[in-house]
Structure formats: structure tokens, C-alpha cells
Amino acid sequence: MGEQAPAIELKGISKAFGPVQANKDISIRVMPGTIHGIIGENGAGKSTLMSILYGFYKADKGEIFISGQKTEIPDSQAAIAAGIGMVFQHFKLVENFTVLENIILGAEDGGLLTPSLAKARKTLLELEHEYGLNVDPDAVIEELGVGMQQRVEILKALYRQADILILDEPTGVLTPAEADQLFRILDRLRQEGKTIILITHKLREIMEATDTVSVMRRGEMTATVKTSETSPAELAELMVGRKVLLRVDKTPAKPGNVVLDVKGLRVVDDKGVERIKGIDLQVRAGEIVGIAGVAGNGQSELLEVLGGYADATGEIRVNGQPLELSGKLADGRTRRARGIAHVPEDRQREGLIMDFSAWENTAFGYHRDPGYQSGVLLNNAAIRTDTEEKMNRFDVRPPNPALAAKNFSGGNQQKIVLAREIERNPDLLLVGQPTRGVDIGAIEFIHQQIVALRDKGKAVLLVSVELEEILALADRVAVMFDGHIMGERLSAETDEKELGLLMAGVTA
Amino acid sequence: MDVMPKWAEVTLVPLISLVLAALLSALVILAIGEDPVEAVNLMVTGALGSTYGWGYTLYYATNFLFTGLAVSVAFHAGLFNIGGEGQAMLGGLGVALACLFIPWPHWTLALLGASVAAAVFGAAWAAIPAFLQAKRGSHIVITTIMFNFIGAAVLNYVLVNLMRPPGSMDPATARFPEITHLPTLHDILLPLGINFSKSAPANVTFIIALLACVLVWFLLWRTWLGYEIRSYGKSEPGAKYAGISPVAITMIAMLISGALAGLMAINNVMGEAERLVLNAVEGAGFIGIAVALMGRSHPFGVLLAAILFGFLYQGGAELALWTSIPRELIVVIQALVILFTGALDNMVRMPLERLFLMLRRGNA
Structure with a gap:
């Protein structure tokens, strides 16, 4: 395979959301007919990278080559045209349509449905036969199990002539038995020459299913290794650094x-x-x-x-x-x-109300405490003063209690939460x-506060x-x-x- | 920072939406061969040109204020209460019962009693969908819509079979006793030397509506309960983390919302009709949704939006009266305003945001 052009090659892909660098100078080569795993913690940047490949985001920097050809992917239509199919973690199926109707959705030929369906049925049966994917074309989606629905998603991609399949956390919703079946299907697809990118944070799946694996951490690709030459322990270490x-x-x-x-x-x-x-x-x-x-x-x-x-x-x-x-x-x-004070894992969903001001967030969870509440009222003035002091002690920038939480950087948001929880002693x-x-x-400061x-x-x-x-x-x-x-x-x-x-x- | 400054968000977006709706309405009026300038003239003089016109405009606005506030409070808790119509109907039943069966010594006490009855009945009608949402996860939009129909059927049954005076052919209650009649704006303003129209229906309830407006603002931004309601509406996982009970907040927000919608009945049932008729609410419950959307669920915004819709209602009635513009077209104009200020909000917002973004880049 050495002389062959890689099915996908990414060169120097970078993407930032505001101050957060989601992808930093990522390069990756995936050879045709292989299963390539991408593993990393939540928030490591896997999904961002795949969204760039599928045309949901535009990379700030970097180039994409499909089968050796430099390709621009401005939207998902372009991705499909380039032979990329995506199977999302949450299926995008119409629940009360049949399998066949879902397959042709968005890929109909002409204005009339009947000829499209007839043609699709023929193609679908051929595909099912070729890849050993048995699904009843006339079954209604909502009556199918999750594993079957996933097959429909894969068939949808194949029907659109995808040569490259991206699966985002495909086993998240599957039982172990269904997951094993999925891996058998992926193996068959590989034998038929398809290229598969498997995104997961489960080590077992990487070891079982992939040929090569790339590890992502904090937006960077920290290593790419042959699966046969690595071990779960090494991968775990690479994932967490x-x-x-x-x-x-x-x-x-x-x-x-x-x-x-x-x-x-x-x-x-x-x-x-x-x-x-x-x-x-x-x-x-x-x-x-x-x-x-x-x-x-x-x-x-x-x-x-x-x-x-x-x-x-x-x-x-x-x-x-x-x-x-x-x-x-x-x-x-x-x-x-x-x-018990709690700095939650997800500060944007739980720890803070992003639309609330810093002072409103400083009261969050403690809004019924004597210092903050007087009768039915919230003691807004006292909370503001307290917030100002906390912001000073924790060096929150900018030190403006009226600013909405969403307008602070990640580090300063975390300091607002930490100040609220730690100062309760x-x-x-x-x-x-x-x-x-x-x-x-901010990391150093936050660590010091916890040790203190x-x-x-x-x-x-x-x-x-x-x-x-x-x-x-x-x-x-x-x-x-x-x-x-x-x-x-x-x-x-x-x-x-x-x-x-x-x-x-x-x-x- | 936010893309748009706050002043632009609260003034420019609704104003431009309104202008667009007006332009489109003008085209429609032109298309049926009438003069849009003349139409606007008629609407303005009809609704705002006399104390009679103002009396009607404010009467309608009072209805919309209550239902608009009702939608707003629920909306701050992330709940879409479409049931204002049914809650206001039941509020009317509460008012009728209070006025007909309790011998009040004075209209002030009658007003107080009827307000309590209206609020309790409205809240009770909101309580069942709220409970189903909080405990069973039944979607509040669906259940409140269904409760509008159930409310109409209940009212129909009660009026026809229970409360209709013997011998009457009209599905309505008897007239309320004289003592429960509320002072109109004419009665209130006369001592101040203002001769407000005697025949307009605007009454003391308008002042109560203004009071409700202030109270809702106070509730949402000054009390811990309002803080919990707003927190829950913004983030359910956040609320759980903070120890705010989703069940309690869903119930409380919907009870307040239902009570506000029910309170509308002291305006239309006690203040205007002075008896309970079958279709007393006349769609005000639904207009409340548009009013809340346009007013950005802020009590002050709701006040302005309610007065605008009051103007549209009264101005529209005048148009139908004095021109050959058919009544249906008035509904079209009102619908255009709702469409542009509510549903098509983003159509105006997005280009504006882009404009402000360009301006900022230009400065930087």
C-alpha cells in the first residue's frame, strides 16, 4: 500500500472558537481499506476535526486531500460529493418513515417518488447483499432496534456512494452484543475496500476494531500508532498525557x-x-x-x-x-x-447560567442564604458587593460584576465558580x-486555591x-x-x- | 461581548419589524384599491384621536397586558403557556361566581374578591397541565392547548345549564348587581378635571394591570423566587445543580401565569360586559403570546406591545366601520404585525447583527 495515495490526508488543520483552540495543527493520513481510530477524551477536539472534514466548520488553517486531490469542503453536500459519509452518534432518521424512504431522503431522483423508490430498492438490496447488512427495506424506523437503525445510517451513507465512512461514538447507544455486530460489519466494509474512521473514547473498541489509531489531547494529535504495536495502557497514558x-x-x-x-x-x-x-x-x-x-x-x-x-x-x-x-x-x-461545595464538571451547563451576570452567578445555589436573601427579596446590593470582593481576591478579569458569564474567558468563568464555592469555606x-x-x-492559580x-x-x-x-x-x-x-x-x-x-x- | 448593543436589541429590532409589517400592510391595502395613507390616518384618529378611541385602545391593552404577562412569566421558566385563552375563560367564571353570589357592600371589596376568584380559577386551570408537565413530562404546549378547548366546553355547559337565568335564550349569566360595577376611566378622571369619554369601556382594571406589570418585574428581578424561575428557564441542569426543584418551579411559574391570565376577566367580564358571556375572551389569550414575544417577555416591553395591539384592535375596528376595507383585512394586518415581530424576528435580527459586527470591525 506504500505507493497508494491516502484516502484522506489532513495537513496542518487548526480551528479556534474564540480563545479556545479546538484543533491545533493536526495532520493525519488514513490509507484506503483501513479502519483508523481516533481516540481522546470528551473535548479533546475529535468532533471538531470530523466536523471540519464533513463541512460543518471551516478550518482556520490547513488543507484536506481526498485520494491525493486537494479538496475544499465548504458544506456537507461537498463532503458527500467527495465520497465522505458520516454516521452520527444521534441518528438523523425520520422515525415514522420506512427504511427505504429514509435512505432516499435528500437523494431522490426527480419529482416523483415511486420511480425513485423502485430504483432505490434495487440498489439497496444490492448493497445489503454486498456488505451483508440485512435490513428490511419496508420496516418503519421507530419499530427497529438501535443497532438496526445504525445499519440504516450506514446504508444511507453507502447509498450515497461513500468510500469513506466516519462513525462518531457509534457504540455509545449500543449493547455489547450490538457493538460486536457493528464491528463485524465494519470489518466487512474494510474488506470491500472502504475506509473507516472510528471516533471513540473507549479503548476496548480501538484495540478490537482498528488498524491504526491516532490519539488526541487538548486539541492536539499527540500520537499515531499501529494498533498491533500498542497496548491499552499506553493509549490511556497518551490520552491523558x-x-x-x-x-x-x-x-x-x-x-x-x-x-x-x-x-x-x-x-x-x-x-x-x-x-x-x-x-x-x-x-x-x-x-x-x-x-x-x-x-x-x-x-x-x-x-x-x-x-x-x-x-x-x-x-x-x-x-x-x-x-x-x-x-x-x-x-x-x-x-x-x-x-459540601461543588465545582461541577461542566461549568457552562451546570455551574453557571451563561446569560446571567457575574453577580447573579455568584449567588447561584446560595441565593437562599441569609447574607443574600432577605424575606422574599434577593439582596442584590449585598450580592454585588460580595461579588466585587470575590472577583478581586480571585483576580477575575474583567472585574465587572454586571458582565454576563458568557462574556468571560473559560479560565475566568471557572474562577467565578471557584470563588463562589471555596469562599463558603x-x-x-x-x-x-x-x-x-x-x-x-489560570490553571496554576486554580490549583493553588484548591491546595490552600x-x-x-x-x-x-x-x-x-x-x-x-x-x-x-x-x-x-x-x-x-x-x-x-x-x-x-x-x-x-x-x-x-x-x-x-x-x-x-x-x-x- | 454581545454582538448587538442592548439598546439596539430592544428598540431597533421591534421597530424595524413593525415598519416592515406596516409597509407590507400598505401594499395589501393598495392591492384592494384603497388608500393606505388614508387608512393609517383613520386608524390613528380612531384609536388615539379622542378619549373615546383611547378608552377602547386602553381597554384592549388591559386584556393583552394580563395575558402577555402570563405568557412572559411562564416563558422565563422555559415554559410555553398557550393556555391563556382557557385560563382567562375560567377566570371569567370565577368573577361571575364572586359577583353573583356574594353580597358585596362596596365595589372596591367586590373588585378585590373578584380578583382573587379570577386568579384562583385561572391558576387552577393552569395547574393541571403544569402538574402533568412537572410529574409526567407531558408537553405543556399540547396540554395547555387542549385545556383551552376543555375550558370552552366547561364554560358552555356551565352557562347553558347552570348559570343562565330562567327563561333567557342567551348563553350568559344574569347581569351583575349594580354594586359590583367598576368605575370607568371617565369616573376616575373626572375629579382630576379631565373629561374622559363616558361610553368607552376602559376602567379601573387598567390601573391594576399596570400594578401587575410592576409586580411581575419585581417578582422576576428582585425576589429569590424570580431568580429561581429565571435560572430554571435558562438551564435545567444548572437549576438541579443549584438545588432548585424543577417540579416546584414548573408548578409555581404556571400557577402565577394562570393567575395573571385569569385576572384578565376583571377587565372584560366585570368591567365591561358586567355579566359572563360565552366568548368573553375573544382571542386575547392568543394575542398575549404575540405581545410577550414582541415585548421580549419583559414587563415594560409587554406594556408597550399591549398598547400597540390595543391600538391595532381599536384602529382596525374603526377602519372596518368607515371604509370598505373588509374586516378580514384588519385581521391580515394584525397577523402581519404578529408575524414580523414574533415569528420573523431573526429575519431582522441577523442582518442587524451583521451590520453591527461590520461597524465594530470598522472601528477596531
């Missing part, structure tokens, strides 16, 4: 009483999937415990339960007193009253992804997908995989390699 750039000055922890005591915690999400499968965890006063793991292994659910907005079973004690895990008293307000601070999308300057709270004898539970950050910040590390805690290590006595293995679900 191994270069120790971060140094946090801190003295050894002096752990005191147990503040947070979790026993046999189980969480089932609203789809009935068990996300946390019975974990035990303790956090003491004066220590930072980090939860490491590839995203989606139960860390988010743990924070949600502790923060009071997901139901759970089991037992959680804070300072010896049990917390309500379901019902009316399992809410954020009660948790705050119990001395909580017994237990929950922090999720404290430096995601935050510029380097620890040094005041408070307990901190840190969830981060950045291994580097966990190792720099945490005194003790617990690794989560598939809803279990795989092991606990003192961060002074472990390294990326050991944690990487645990994160991949490998126990020694």
Missing part, C-alpha cells in the same frame, strides 16, 4: 478525621444502566483525593450523587452524619447546608475537571481526566473503571504507568 508539566508546590498532607465516607454506593441512570457498581471511598480532612479514570466510568455520576442531583443507593456519611440519597432532601441546597469540596478549557495561567483549602484542614475530592493534574494535585488517587474503584495509591508512590493500567481495567 504523560509529560509532567504541572508542578504544584505543596507540603505533605496531614490527614485528619474522615469527612466523607462512602460505602457500597450504587447508581443506576434513567436508562436503567448501572453506572456505579458498589464503591467504597473515604476522604479525610486536610487531604485531596483524586479520582482518575477515562471519562464515562462513573466519575461524573459520583459527583452528581454527592452534589445532590442524582439518586443512589448505599451509604454516604459526611462528618459522621448520613446523607439522604434520594427524595426531596437529596438536593443541592441541603448538600450545601451540610458543608466548605468542609468538603467536590471539584470536577477544574482546569478543562482553562488557559495555563486543603491546608486549612478541609477535605477535597477531585475528579479529573487529566492524569497529570491528578498526580500533581492529589495526595491519594483512586482509579475508577466501569463503575468500580480498581485501586487506590498514594500519589507519591505511583506513576502514570501503574495508573494507566488501572484505568484500562487491568489489575496486577
